Amino acid sequence: MTEVVPARSLLEIHKLTVRFGGLVAINELDLQIAEGEIFALVGPNGAGKTTVLNCISGLIKPAAGNIQFEGRELLSLPAHKRASLGIGRTFQQLQLFSSMTVLDNLLTARHTQLQAGILSGMLPFGRSKREDAHARQQAMETLTLLGLESYAQRRAGSLPFGAQKLIGVARALVLHPRLVLLDEPAAGVPPQEVQELATRLRFWQKELGTTLLLIEHNMRLVQAVADRVCVLDYGSKLAEGDPKTVLSDPAVLEAYLGRGASKAVQQEGVSHVEG
Numbered sequence: 001m002t003e004v005v006p007a008r009s010l011l012e013i014h015k016l017t018v019r020f021g022g023l024v025a026i027n028e029l030d031l032q033i034a035e036g037e038i039f040a041l042v043g044p045n046g047a048g049k050t051t052v053l054n055c056i057s058g059l060i061k062p063a064a065g066n067i068q069f070e071g072r073e074l075l076s077l078p079a080h081k082r083a084s085l086g087i088g089r090t091f092q093q094l095q096l097f098s099s100m101t102v103l104d105n106l107l108t109a110r111h112t113q114l115q116a117g118i119l120s121g122m123l124p125f126g127r128s129k130r131e132d133a134h135a136r137q138q139a140m141e142t143l144t145l146l147g148l149e150s151y152a153q154r155r156a157g158s159l160p161f162g163a164q165k166l167i168g169v170a171r172a173l174v175l176h177p178r179l180v181l182l183d184e185p186a187a188g189v190p191p192q193e194v195q196e197l198a199t200r201l202r203f204w205q206k207e208l209g210t211t212l213l214l215i216e217h218n219m220r221l222v223q224a225v226a227d228r229v230c231v232l233d234y235g236s237k238l239a240e241g242d243p244k245t246v247l248s249d250p251a252v253l254e255a256y257l258g259r260g261a262s263k264a265v266q267q268e269g270v271s272h273v274e275g
């Protein structure tokens with residue numbers, strides 16, 4: 001396995017180990033993610049992908065190892081502190097407020113970071129009014145960059161599922177985090193819209209230099225956006241490198257599909273795998 005180690009790491013994971021009772025969900029995992037790259041974490045169901053994201057965002061405390069963001073140790077910090085350092089995320093399940101407009105959904109992402117206190121929020125002219133105007137402008141700019149501006153005043157719950165997933169991504173991006181963790185952004189998105197999602201993510205990364213770490217089962221999306229991919233299996237790294245090489249590695253196909261199926265897929269190419 002040839003491993004290309006990025007020159008300047010934004011995120012470094014070192015010997016991360018997570019146990020749930022007797023189960024070792026993550027086993028001494030090392031990962032380095034470079035500033036500005038799109039990195040995909042793939043692997044069969046139960047391989048440990050979401051657990052890695054949860055360790056980074058602070059929802060799970062690992063048994064051992066460390067995680068550094070821009071050289072700063074993350075594991076001693078609570079989740080909200082990590083968010084304020086510039087780590088955003090989405091979840092597998094939609095977490096939108098369905099009765100609110102798309103624009104208001106994006107504005108809720110800001111609440112945790114607004115500087116204004118309760119009192120200044122009640123004043124008609126003050127910092128909070130300015131902040132509100134700025135937040136609206138930034139939310140509209142985010143929607144525009146992602147090609148979603150026509151949805152701004154629509155009720156989130158009234159949109160097709162694929163569009164709602166994109167709004168979820170927009171919500172994670174609106175504060176311009178340095179690192180965004182995307183948990184299966186293509187899940188439930190109609191196949192014909194996956195390429196559009198890939199184009200939008202690439203465009204965003206190119207315009208703003210955001211580093212993206214995504215978990216994904218949809219290999220079309222992975223192949224279209226990822227600079228590098230890491231395959232997890234039973235909590236350990238099975239392969240890492242450029243998507244084309246890694247996703248045609250017989251050991252990777254076998255982990256997903258079993259020995260017989262992997263031969264057939266090798267001949268035809270793999271596009272979507274459910275573990």
Ligand SMILES: Nc1ncnc2c1ncn2[C@@H]1O[C@H](COP(=O)(O)OP(=O)(O)OP(=O)(O)O)[C@@H](O)[C@H]1O
Pocket residue numbers: 020023025043044045046047048049050051052275
């Ligand atoms: N809170 C928990 N308590 C106990 N076991 C857990 C918990 N969270 C995850 N696990 C177990 O840890 C392992 C890794 O789970 P994880 O959700 O990280 O896998 P995954 O690769 O994200 O899977 P999927 O692709 O299905 O989302 C699985 O065996 C899972 O059952």
